[in-house]
Amino acid sequence: MNCQEAKRWLGPYCDRELDLPRALEVEVHLKACPDCERARQNLLSLTRHVRAAAFEAPAALRRSLTSQQAPAPALPPRPRFLSWFQIGMGAATASLLIGLVAFQLVARVHQQHLLTELADDHMRSLVANHLVDVPSSDRHTVRPWFEGKIDFAPPVPDLSVAGYPLVGGRLDYVEGHPAAALIYQFNKHYISVFVRPESPARTQAPVLLPSQRGYQIIAWQSGDLIFRAVSEIPERDLRDFATAFQSNAQNR
Amino acid sequence: MDNDSATFEKVVLPHLDAAFNLARWLTGNDHDAQDVAQESCLRALKSFGGYRGGNPRSWLLTIVRNTSYTFLKRGRAVETIELPEDLAADESTAGPEAVLDAQLDVQRVRAAIAELPIDYREAIVLREMEEYSYKEIADITGAPIGTVMSRLARARRQLCKLLSQTHGDAK
Numbered sequence: 001m002n003c004q005e006a007k008r009w010l011g012p013y014c015d016r017e018l019d020l021p022r023a024l025e026v027e028v029h030l031k032a033c034p035d036c037e038r039a040r041q042n043l044l045s046l047t048r049h050v051r052a053a054a055f056e057a058p059a060a061l062r063r064s065l066t067s068q069q070a071p072a073p074a075l076p077p078r079p080r081f082l083s084w085f086q087i088g089m090g091a092a093t094a095s096l097l098i099g100l101v102a103f104q105l106v107a108r109v110h111q112q113h114l115l116t117e118l119a120d121d122h123m124r125s126l127v128a129n130h131l132v133d134v135p136s137s138d139r140h141t142v143r144p145w146f147e148g149k150i151d152f153a154p155p156v157p158d159l160s161v162a163g164y165p166l167v168g169g170r171l172d173y174v175e176g177h178p179a180a181a182l183i184y185q186f187n188k189h190y191i192s193v194f195v196r197p198e199s200p201a202r203t204q205a206p207v208l209l210p211s212q213r214g215y216q217i218i219a220w221q222s223g224d225l226i227f228r229a230v231s232e233i234p235e236r237d238l239r240d241f242a243t244a245f246q247s248n249a250q251n252r
Numbered sequence: 253m254d255n256d257s258a259t260f261e262k263v264v265l266p267h268l269d270a271a272f273n274l275a276r277w278l279t280g281n282d283h284d285a286q287d288v289a290q291e292s293c294l295r296a297l298k299s300f301g302g303y304r305g306g307n308p309r310s311w312l313l314t315i316v317r318n319t320s321y322t323f324l325k326r327g328r329a330v331e332t333i334e335l336p337e338d339l340a341a342d343e344s345t346a347g348p349e350a351v352l353d354a355q356l357d358v359q360r361v362r363a364a365i366a367e368l369p370i371d372y373r374e375a376i377v378l379r380e381m382e383e384y385s386y387k388e389i390a391d392i393t394g395a396p397i398g399t400v401m402s403r404l405a406r407a408r409r410q411l412c413k414l415l416s417q418t419h420g421d422a423k
Contacts, residue, residue: 011405015379042412045352045354046412047380050361050411051380053358054377055269055277056272057268057269061272062265176383176385
């Protein structure tokens with residue numbers, strides 16, 4: 001890749017919009033070319049400046065919207081037999097229900113996108129034969145490899161004794177954010193574990209999520225990291241893997 | 253409390269800053285931005301039934317964008333966007349980058365963003381401030397992804413120029 005090409009891809013590269021092979025090409029070029037590396041620094045600095053220039057909603061606007069009663073639909077003449085209290089309770093219940101339904105809807109659509117994306121990421125890595133960026137069964141090689149590429153440190157437990165040898169690590173993207181992908185093997189199958197920071201920090205035992213086109217997905221959280229494992233192995237086996245991963249990562 | 257206010261406070265209000273920010277950049281001043289943001293929130297509330305899921309912030313910002321453009325059309329002609337010749341010319345060659353200072357005055361950055369044509373401005377606001385992906389920006393603005401990409405590239409180049417140019421002048 002020459003400078004002209006690199007400059008062309010630099011914006012999308014910084015925006016994490018490039019596919020992995022091209023992102024890696026840009027990365028290789030940046031390491032070798034101080035000029036383009038300076039341009040990258042410049043772009044990052046511009047992003048920082050622009051972000052700092054955002055406006056916040058004035059307090060008065062927020063107040064007026066909070067206190068403002070949302071325009072209520074025209075009410076039918078009030079039936080005499082209902083007390084104000086009953087009407088109030090009815091309205092409160094209805095609004096709570098509407099809120100809940102809306103939220104579950106939003107959450108469900110959101111989760112569906114995420115699940116499809118995870119299954120796609122896993123499948124793509126198999127199809128494109130791009131399983132790992134750093135092939136190694138040694139967790140002491142894989143863990144440091146992520147340093148400087150992502151802003152968190154994923155645990156890389158050794159699960160070979162439990163029957164899941166480490167294959168390597170890969171940089172991937174989940175919901176537009178960089179994620180660490182750890183690849184383990186189980187019999188002849190691969191398991192991708194996507195790791196992302198998550199707040200608030202808590203501990204959540206593995207939960208199976210709806211499977212996507214034959215891929216099982218399971219999620220768990222340890223502290224401020226959330227883990228999502230994807231594989232074609234049966235649910236039961238994936239659950240065992242997740243449990244082994246979570247307990248071994250904690251004992252690290 | 254009525255039926256809508258719980259929905260409103262939970263789904264719409266958390267994104268008020270984003271709504272105001274986009275309205276502020278599209279309309280160009282605080283007063284109009286407040287009007288547009290307020291109207292957009294109320295519209296969002298009324299049309300909640302038409303909401304088909306997805307990211308509520310994107311949905312609100314799409315409404316803010318439409319409201320802003322309607323507002324701009326009502327008041328005055330929407331700015332036309334003509335790419336200055338020199339910018340169009342240096343696109344392919346992408347000459348040496350002007351180096352930006354690590355510290356820049358917020359007012360100066362804001363002035364530079366305000367100088368961008370409106371299409372570039374909204375792309376840069378959605379990307380840099382709201383951290384949307386190209387696909388999401390394309391969905392909100394109705395422009396193809398390739399167009400989003402080139403608007404961003406041009407916006408950034410123009411900003412770099414403006415911000416390194418004004419440096420040392422006057423101030």
